[in-house]
Amino acid sequence: MSGTPRRDHAHATLKRRIVEAAYLPGHRLVERDLAEELDLSRIPLREALRQLAAEGLVVTVPGKGTIVAPVTPDDVRDLFDVREALEGLAARLAAERATDEGRARLRECVERARDVRGAEQINARADFHDELVALSGNALLADVLGGISARVRRLFHLTGDRDAEVQCAEHEALYEAIAVGDGVRAAELGVRHVTGGRAETIAAAEAWTGVDPEEATRTRRRRRAG
Amino acid sequence: MSGTPRRDHAHATLKRRIVEAAYLPGHRLVERDLAEELDLSRIPLREALRQLAAEGLVVTVPGKGTIVAPVTPDDVRDLFDVREALEGLAARLAAERATDEGRARLRECVERARDVRGAEQINARADFHDELVALSGNALLADVLGGISARVRRLFHLTGDRDAEVQCAEHEALYEAIAVGDGVRAAELGVRHVTGGRAETIAAAEAWTGVDPEEATRTRRRRRAG
DNA sequence: GCCAGAATAACGGTATACCGTTAACTTCGG
DNA sequence: CCGAAGTTAACGGTATACCGTTATTCTGGC
Numbered sequence: 001m002s003g004t005p006r007r008d009h010a011h012a013t014l015k016r017r018i019v020e021a022a023y024l025p026g027h028r029l030v031e032r033d034l035a036e037e038l039d040l041s042r043i044p045l046r047e048a049l050r051q052l053a054a055e056g057l058v059v060t061v062p063g064k065g066t067i068v069a070p071v072t073p074d075d076v077r078d079l080f081d082v083r084e085a086l087e088g089l090a091a092r093l094a095a096e097r098a099t100d101e102g103r104a105r106l107r108e109c110v111e112r113a114r115d116v117r118g119a120e121q122i123n124a125r126a127d128f129h130d131e132l133v134a135l136s137g138n139a140l141l142a143d144v145l146g147g148i149s150a151r152v153r154r155l156f157h158l159t160g161d162r163d164a165e166v167q168c169a170e171h172e173a174l175y176e177a178i179a180v181g182d183g184v185r186a187a188e189l190g191v192r193h194v195t196g197g198r199a200e201t202i203a204a205a206e207a208w209t210g211v212d213p214e215e216a217t218r219t220r221r222r223r224r225a226g
Numbered sequence: 227m228s229g230t231p232r233r234d235h236a237h238a239t240l241k242r243r244i245v246e247a248a249y250l251p252g253h254r255l256v257e258r259d260l261a262e263e264l265d266l267s268r269i270p271l272r273e274a275l276r277q278l279a280a281e282g283l284v285v286t287v288p289g290k291g292t293i294v295a296p297v298t299p300d301d302v303r304d305l306f307d308v309r310e311a312l313e314g315l316a317a318r319l320a321a322e323r324a325t326d327e328g329r330a331r332l333r334e335c336v337e338r339a340r341d342v343r344g345a346e347q348i349n350a351r352a353d354f355h356d357e358l359v360a361l362s363g364n365a366l367l368a369d370v371l372g373g374i375s376a377r378v379r380r381l382f383h384l385t386g387d388r389d390a391e392v393q394c395a396e397h398e399a400l401y402e403a404i405a406v407g408d409g410v411r412a413a414e415l416g417v418r419h420v421t422g423g424r425a426e427t428i429a430a431a432e433a434w435t436g437v438d439p440e441e442a443t444r445t446r447r448r449r450r451a452g
Numbered sequence: 453g454c455c456a457g458a459a460t461a462a463c464g465g466t467a468t469a470c471c472g473t474t475a476a477c478t479t480c481g482g
Numbered sequence: 483c484c485g486a487a488g489t490t491a492a493c494g495g496t497a498t499a500c501c502g503t504t505a506t507t508c509t510g511g512c
Contacts, residue, residue, distance in 0.1 A: 079366055
């Protein structure tokens with residue numbers, strides 16, 4: 001055993017490709033092809049696919065196959081509804097339970113995001129969210145929001161992100177509310193921070209053509225060489 | 227292929243056993259033993275375990291093994307925090323989006339729960355929640371709450387359920403708020419309905435001895451016959 | 453040229469078998 | 483009798499191989 005199971009490597013690799021939109025919604029995932037490319041057998045690959053399916057990043061039609069999960073405007077609306085509720089909860093709990101060290105770490109995230117640009121800032125902002133959820137001290141919430149944030153990051157890769165300046169300002173306000181322990185205000189700001197990206201992301205989703213999983217997983221024969 | 231994959235059967239069977247507390251927290255799940263008992267190979271069984279792990283019902287230590295997920299008092303607190311947020315959201319959305327047929331189905335659930343007793347009532351009450359979430363029209367919410375409600379049902383099997391009369395009354399009030407489309411009140415009642423069971427369930431969880439997954443997945447040798 | 457039926461490729465589902473690691477049991481020297 | 487080294491059972495990780503279903507392509511008759 002080389003430390004981490006090959007299954008975890010496959011899972012991480014495919015997840016990255018899906019989140020970063022290298023694989024678009026509806027993209028067919030053929031087990032034998034992927035196994036060959038990732039240089040492993042189908043067994044660990046299939047286990048990775050099961051995990052991705054549980055995270056909602058792929059859809060498996062029993063006996064047919066697996067595709068990258070399609071995204072409809074309704075899916076996006078649903079995602080924002082749930083995010084609002086959970087980010088609000090996370091912000092409130094963080095305000096109520098944050099320790100001094102936690103507050104310091106969160107402040108660092110705010111400042112780092114302000115100082116950098118581009119992809120680095122996207123990561124810094126993601127760190128802020130991770131830190132905030134960690135501060136909430138709720139492992140289940142961290143888990144659920146982690147899965148959801150993967151979907152959100154995918155959306156942003158598919159549609160483009162919101163104005164960075166605005167988001168940084170919102171993070172700063174959120175930090176302030178948490179720092180002074182104002183749970184109600186933190187929750188409100190957390191909800192609004194989510195709501196901000198809502199309309200434009202749903203609108204962007206209108207453009208995507210729907211994918212029928214049944215149809216997308218049809219057996220297709222490769223064109224013959226000679 | 228006999229219609230549904232054997233993996234799904236294994237997943238459903240194990241899930242039932244865990245939720246109904248036939249397998250207690252910390253119970254070791256040995257792949258070869260389960261595969262033999264369920265009369266399938268380890269391949270579909272392992273895939274079922276991956277799904278259960280993603281649902282948080284089992285914990286897998288890489289290279290060591292899998293146990294039924296332990297439950298700490300903090301886990302229970304976390305669960306109720308998240309449930310409050312999501313049941314509140316579900317109730318609000320249901321009130322805002324419910325159709326006449328949906329309202330009718332929900333009312334049926336309320337009445338059926340009032341008319342039956344015992345295990346049948348527990349099922350009827352679960353149906354009410356399922357129907358309510360369905361009414362919310364949010365597939366992601368239904369998915370997340372579905373996973374969470376499995377954990378909650380497990381807790382109730384481990385600790386015992388709350389007073390049935392009270393819960394039916396709360397369901398009825400919730401139904402009324404949804405029927406008249408009062409989202410704010412529905413959300414409030416939904417949250418309170420969750421909060422009701424909170425303290426006593428957390429208290430009950432204090433009794434459970436913690437399980438260290440690392441330690442619980444140690445390779446053990448079976449006692450020899452002769 | 454067109455359609456029915458046969459041949460076959462594609463691909464998911466699953467059994468079998470082997471490997472490596474870990475820990476329990478055994479054995480042997482002191 | 484005890485502790486160290488050797489032996490083997492237990493068990494998760496994974497490769498290989500086969501099966502069955504589905505759909506494409508081929509083929510012969512009209």
